[in-house]
Amino acid sequence: MITMTNYGFDFSMLTGELASALDASSNSTMASKASLSTASPSTASASEASLSEASPSTASASEASASKAVPARVTAVHKERYQLICPHGQTFGRLKTAAYFAGGELFPTTGDFVLVDNYGMGDCRILRTLPRKSFFSRLDPSSSGHAEQAVASNFDYVFILQSLNYDFNLRRMERYLTLAWQSGAIPVIVLTKADLVSSYDEQVADIQSIAIGTDVVVISAQSRFGLDSLEQYLQPKQTIVFLGSSGVGKSSLVNALMGSERMAVSAIREDDSKGRHTTTHRELIMLPCGAMVIDTPGMRELGMWDVSSGIDQSFSDVMQYVNQCKFGDCQHESEPGCAVKAALRSGDLSPERWKSYQNLMREAKFTQSKEAYLKIKQEKFKGISKHIRNNPDIRK
Ligand SMILES: Nc1nc2c(ncn2[C@@H]2O[C@H](COP(=O)(O)OP(=O)(O)OP(=O)(O)O)[C@@H](O)[C@H]2O)c(=O)[nH]1
Ligand SMILES: [Mg+2]
Numbered sequence: 001m002i003t004m005t006n007y008g009f010d011f012s013m014l015t016g017e018l019a020s021a022l023d024a025s026s027n028s029t030m031a032s033k034a035s036l037s038t039a040s041p042s043t044a045s046a047s048e049a050s051l052s053e054a055s056p057s058t059a060s061a062s063e064a065s066a067s068k069a070v071p072a073r074v075t076a077v078h079k080e081r082y083q084l085i086c087p088h089g090q091t092f093g094r095l096k097t098a099a100y101f102a103g104g105e106l107f108p109t110t111g112d113f114v115l116v117d118n119y120g121m122g123d124c125r126i127l128r129t130l131p132r133k134s135f136f137s138r139l140d141p142s143s144s145g146h147a148e149q150a151v152a153s154n155f156d157y158v159f160i161l162q163s164l165n166y167d168f169n170l171r172r173m174e175r176y177l178t179l180a181w182q183s184g185a186i187p188v189i190v191l192t193k194a195d196l197v198s199s200y201d202e203q204v205a206d207i208q209s210i211a212i213g214t215d216v217v218v219i220s221a222q223s224r225f226g227l228d229s230l231e232q233y234l235q236p237k238q239t240i241v242f243l244g245s246s247g248v249g250k251s252s253l254v255n256a257l258m259g260s261e262r263m264a265v266s267a268i269r270e271d272d273s274k275g276r277h278t279t280t281h282r283e284l285i286m287l288p289c290g291a292m293v294i295d296t297p298g299m300r301e302l303g304m305w306d307v308s309s310g311i312d313q314s315f316s317d318v319m320q321y322v323n324q325c326k327f328g329d330c331q332h333e334s335e336p337g338c339a340v341k342a343a344l345r346s347g348d349l350s351p352e353r354w355k356s357y358q359n360l361m362r363e364a365k366f367t368q369s370k371e372a373y374l375k376i377k378q379e380k381f382k383g384i385s386k387h388i389r390n391n392p393d394i395r396k
């Protein structure tokens, strides 16, 4: 039986913040609050019980649709249509225009918990996006760098996959780690295709030197080597997002964990050892063990959105020197008492690592200014629409 708690929905997160947010919403969401507030005691069984009661169909039309409001989880996004799991099973939904296009709700992404109504009469309406506990986003490659693209949400771990035989790249790993830490979840590094290399000790040591405090696991989806060491993360109700370049074996790992060919996989290109971008959309999959995986397409570009807090964690070794500099605004060039320069001289900090940090910081600053640009643009747009609303003659 599908229950929202199976799908990782934590009802305790609906108290407080959501309750007050719902107060400001429309009638239908007010009614959903009523059904949700009965669904918000902290025990799972109580929540499930009231959820399964949340589908009466008498009353007036608006009351009926409102009383059917239930939480659901987005399992895939197909343009404007959302594939969902709700307490009644799998369904599809479309965004409620007033809430999303005029109301400023965050557009749902795979892994999101949402509130839906109208279940049972074709596609349901998605009323709102519930607060995210973790969120992964990047610069939208199709937007000339001016928009944030949601990749996945509400996951507990980020598995960063790199293959031991061709994809191995420390600088790329630093980028993924920064994004993963920024998301609010815990990164785990998964080095794949162990069956194709004779030894990997050196690579593991290299990775560990730049991934301080992050678990590193070596696996082979083909021979099933190392899969047991993933069990500690693959616990019921946990959600794991798989990230990594095309061809590293994300979907092959999903299949190995499913015990079936759930996802299509295809051989990497022989001429340049690149993947073929086989997976084309993100999808949340329930594994037999009760954990959920979000498989993602290999990303061609790994543009950074806001990664300021992620950098602090992924470069904690570098930050330790930065914070020791004599001057708070040290540029680490020629200032006296520069702990970074001292660490570079003594060899405690490698020049590659320092350069990598500087590159990501530069990029983070750049995207922050883009974010500011976007906000200004949105404000301006809001101003224009308000002006048009208040002066309907302009439209003529
Ligand atoms: N030898 C070996 N090959 C593997 C292993 N895991 C995956 N592969 C092969 O690597 C190729 C790419 O695997 P996929 O699972 O499609 O890679 P992906 O990361 O999902 O790629 P995209 O969907 O394009 O992002 C396929 O030919 C797989 O059979 C492994 O553990 N050992
Ligand atoms: Mg794939």
Ligand SMILES: [Zn+2]
Pocket: 322, 325, 326, 330, 331, 332, 333, 335, 337, 338, 339, 340, 341
């Ligand atoms: Zn300094």
